[in-house]
Amino acid sequence: MAPQRFHEQFEQIQRTMPDVPLAMGPDDSGEFIYEKGYILVRDGEDARVVEETVRAHFTAEPDLVQDHVRRASPQSNRSGITRIQVGDPGEGDRSGDRTVAHALRALRETEGRAGRRLVSRNHLVAIAGGVNSCPGDEPVPALLKRGINPAAAEGVHDPDTAVGVLVIDTGLMNDYRSFPLLAHTEGDAQVKECDDDGILQEYVGHGTFIAGLVAAVAPNTDITVRNSLNDAGALLESEFGEKLFEAVDAGGWPDILSLSAGTSNGRTDALLGVEAFMQELRGRRTLLVAAAGNNGSATPFWPAAYADVPDYQDVVLSVGALREDGEFGACFSNHGGWVKVYAPGERLTSALTGFDEPVPYVYQHSTYDACRYGFGYSCTCQSPRHTGVLSEQGRSVKPDQVMFEGLAHWSGTSFATPLVAGMIAAHMTAQQERDPRVARYKMLAANSGFAEVRGAHVPALRPSTWRPAPVVPPAPRS
Structure with missing residues (x-):
């Protein structure tokens, strides 16, 4: 269970970012915050491999929606990263996103064969935060x-x-x-x-x-x-x-x-x-x-x-x-x-x-x-x-x-x-x-x-x- 102050700050951040559904991870532990419904992958070949792998995995999981698997941001950006939608960001609650977790698990074997990391959650980066998502105290x-x-x-x-x-x-x-x-x-x-x-x-x-x-x-x-x-x-x-x-x-x-x-x-x-x-x-x-x-x-x-x-x-x-x-x-x-x-x-x-x-x-x-x-x-x-x-x-x-x-x-x-x-x-x-x-x-x-x-x-x-x-x-x- 995430600590009290993490829950407090989560609500505050969600209010300032109302168009970005967020969840706590992993599994409500309060270790980090991430965007629901999306994963991150490098542009190019990695993105293609991830899409194909996740689609195949979701086909075998009838409660997941294959049609959600699509790229959600341009391939041409300097950071070399693409967001891929793997689920409905509006589903579930703050305690976690099951479809994102499924997608990450689906890639483990593929990452093992590739010998490198291919995919991640889309984490929230905050001013020296993490669990507290904030400085050590207030001024x-x-x-x-x-x-x-x-x-x-x-x-x-x-x-x-x-x-x-x-x-x-x-x-x-x-x-x-x-x-x-x-x-x-x-x-x-x-x-x-x-x-x-x-x-x-x-x-x-x-x-x-x-x-x-x-x-x-x-x-x-x-x-x-x-x-x-x-x-x-x-x-x-x-x-x-x-x-x-x-x-x-x-x-x-x-x-x-x-x-x-x-x-x-x-x-x-x-x-x-x-x-x-x-x-x-x-x-x-x-x-x-x-x-x-x-x-x-x-x-x-x-x-x-x-x-x-x-x-x-x-x-x-x-x-x-x-x-x-x-x-x-x-x-x-x-x-x-x-x-x-x-x-x-x-x-x-x-x-x-x-x-x-x-x-x-x-x-x-x-x-x-x-x-x-x-x-x-x-x-x-x-x-x-x-x-x-x-x-x-x-x-x-x-x-x-x-x-x-x-x-x-x-x-x-x-x-x-x-x-x-x-x-x-x-x-x-x-x-x-x-x-x-x-x-x-x-x-x-x-x-x-x-x-x-x-x-x-x-x-x-x-x-x-x-x-x-x-x-x-x-x-x-x-």
Whole structure:
């Protein structure tokens, strides 16, 4: 059974994507979300083989409809992926799609003969999500007078030597230029910041917050933010590869690509939808710094888990999150050998919105009495306390509302990732190193310490201007 917060966020995403029937997988476990009625396959010969195999299998299954098996998207797209319809997307419920499962089983023998993966579900890619399909928590207002954390590093912006950092995320908030550190940031605007009642929508500002963290750690950067994940921070895998290509085409391949989005897929191989993009990335000089996800799980989260694939170990750096003291792993952070470095990711402080005029926000998720991952420190599952709309549906409980006036505290591997991207960019400036992949190894060798994550000692990066906080036991709930 999927966890409570997964169900809450599933409903929210389904409302923002009403024309895309979604299901939980596999079998309501809450490991990922996928599109009902469709599978993904590479264009060309693979698509033909898949269609023929599935049709033959469905003929032997009288309760399945052979006529549903048809291609549902053009064969000519840069990501090289075709959606094939295998069933009625309107049938069934959120707990799973039987026709998609049948189609995947039908291909197992064919995949075995081919010696490679041919087909997959069409997964939902979300901002550092997976089980939670969201960051580690929701943002909390922060006092301007307390400043940001990490604090702004010393340095100046030099347009001739600035390191190019591309953030693929949600768009920039309308007042982001009121935050001085983002003076050299460009990119796409957030399409819709508030709902019809003037309330800040969930997860808008995510990309702005990330850009602020990069700028704080690495002043000599040219940051570009693309709003590829503008719809509640989520889109289908079949569109993800195309969006990645569009983002780099708009301004060229950057030195560093900071990506705080992905999904698990129930497997130890990658996403078909990003295969073409990753192959092109490998031939470029760009370094992909990618969030490991907030599932509290060792299950690989893609594309971050490419960091453990031999052909991509120099191309991708996966980043997990440390708790507020910087000594141990955050409760929500994914972990395992495929996560190559950890950085602070709990209650960081950066720019959100409300610099020009305060903006209200209503919490969507309630905090818990105890950590939902079983940890005993005062984690973001429990603190600060608030009551949320999605958690209290059907009950006469008023959700908590707050006002944002510029800065926010926010947690997640989403935010540990730009710290690492920024540290690599800062190293490039300090050492006059132009190759970000070389800089990554040199910077890790020179700056990384260690932290303890679920009993293992792992490499950890801590920006010099980051201020750790003591971790205290949670206060009892009254």
